[in-house]
Amino acid sequence: MKLTRTLAGAASLLLLSLSLTACGRRLDTSECGKLLDHYVELLLRDDRPKSSAGEVLRLQQDARKKAQQDPAFLECPSRVSRRKFDCAMDAQDANRLEQCLL
Numbered sequence: 001m002k003l004t005r006t007l008a009g010a011a012s013l014l015l016l017s018l019s020l021t022a023c024g025r026r027l028d029t030s031e032c033g034k035l036l037d038h039y040v041e042l043l044l045r046d047d048r049p050k051s052s053a054g055e056v057l058r059l060q061q062d063a064r065k066k067a068q069q070d071p072a073f074l075e076c077p078s079r080v081s082r083r084k085f086d087c088a089m090d091a092q093d094a095n096r097l098e099q100c101l102l
Contacts (some may be wrong), residue, residue: 010094018060024082032076036063 026036037060042058044051050061067073080101087100 001058027077027080027082027085029077031078031085032073033064035076035080035085036060036067036073038089038091039094039097042097044089044096046094 088097091097
């Protein structure tokens with residue numbers, strides 16, 4: 001299933017596109033989780049626009065569990081700049097979010 005493969009790699013894809021430098025106040029781990037949640041929500045909006053709130057929550061929780069197994073995701077607070085985080089959190093679609101993190 002397209003969405004399952006997409007969500008399985010969401011954390012890794014997100015981190016591959018992150019900057020190695022940070023500016024301003026560093027992110028904390030909860031902000032990295034919010035960024036991942038936003039990304040999953042945007043992916044679902046594109047792939048399954050009629051997803052229930054429960055389904056969105058379940059897939060966000062699955063993505064967070066997978067992210068905790070990814071050493072790169074644990075580096076999120078030191079790898080994502082405040083500027084890129086703010087841009088990504090304002091993004092209205094997954095493509096724009098990804099562009100913010102380049």
